[in-house]
Amino acid sequence: MTIEVTHELLVVEDRRPQARRRRWEQKYRIVLLVADSFAAVAAAIVIHAAYDRWAVALVLPPTWIVTMLAHRSYDRSAMGLGTEEFRRVLRGAAVLPALAAGTYWLLTHDVGLLHDMTMAAAPVAAIALPVRYALRRRLHRRWARGRDRSTTLLVGPSRGVADLVAVLRRGGAQELQVAGVCLSDPENAAEVRALGLPVLGSVGDMNDVVRALAVGTVVALPAPEFDASVLRRMSWTAAVQDVDFLLAPMLTDVSASRLAVRPTNGIPLVRIHAPSLSRISRLPKELLDRSLAAALLVFLALPMLLIALIVRLDSSGPALFRQQRAGRYGDHFTMLKFRTMRPDSEAHRAELAHLNENSDGLLFKVKQDPRVTRVGSVLRRTSLDELPQLLNVVRGHMSLVGPRPPLPEEVEEYTPEVKRRLLVKPGLTGLWQVSGRSDLPWEEAVRLDLGYVDNWSMSLDLTILARTGSAVVRGTGAY
Structure with missing residues (x-):
């Protein structure tokens, strides 16, 4: 298996790929520069309104742009990535007071300017972040419409291609637009064609x-x-053609924040943080x-009392449904929900086994479950039946x-791998809820839960909470 990269090819192809360089990158970078300049000017106006000094208006915009450049917030590696882009903006805002202090001691000795530049860090970040969020959403909408996407060639074995394509297709709008595949095992081309992707040759045809x-x-x-020499030749070929060359990791569902390059004797090893x-x-x-759950309980106390009354009036039985569930480390606790079924529903479960929508795993879900009451159907569709679980959160049983x-x-049927779900508390919402809930096959639900356990962060929690509202409105998988 060889990929020819000759001197003649280098000479002939040296300038031609420039015509293929994505124009959206340059445009987006310019838009970001304008947006950051706007944020800095707006923050300067805020500081002027508060302290009646104009010097900050002259110093803040160029300083903010230089800070963003220093933190590589305009690099293509951060464009449209959300969390990483926002993190770089926040780092820049944190450094701004230090830069102001350094300028004060070395150059200006202007206490007023030092004060104003320090005070400007919060408003400039508060303005820059939502503006960048809006720009990122606009870019993602363009990607979703098929615009400004990068024509992508996958090179590798059929099994790996299938796995990567599955991840790309369930990840929403993203930059890569797979145009075809060059296989290292062309004899398995049928598996890739079944995914709707053209097989364009072998690795040597790249x-x-x-x-x-x-x-x-x-x-x-x-x-x-693919040993080191083959990958090196691939990267040379990509460099000659002036295209990006990416190496897909063997591990999937690992967040970028857990990966770091660790050079050892000139070899760039990838470290995966625990x-x-x-x-x-x-x-x-x-x-x-606990604090947010307690606040929500106070705010929702009257609506929850009204729901409880409606449940009692709709059918006989208690307003709350209590059930033993497994929490962190497998410890049992009593989970609370508004009752959505008849009181004798568990006795009739075996009769409905043939209707189970999740026959591929351990979950039991029936779309048209005859045990569900009229009010229960509405509560499930709107997820209002989950509200009593706020009490479980306050008590520390759930998150x-x-x-x-x-x-x-x-849990008794879990494999050792699936038991990793029990390393954290179960949640009122989660990746499973914002990604389809009961419509998800068992394997996908497990993958999402394990991905959450391994890649947990506060920013991931906040992202899921922000997506929960739209998931509830859509009602996908709620039955």
């Missing part, structure tokens, strides 16, 4: 395919045939969970965000 399709990105997947599962690292989550709380008998 150079011709990149040139013919004006490919912007090449993604190489792990394969036994998940943040210690009690100390999760203390802020505990505080947020606002986490894996689905399993039944004890489900």
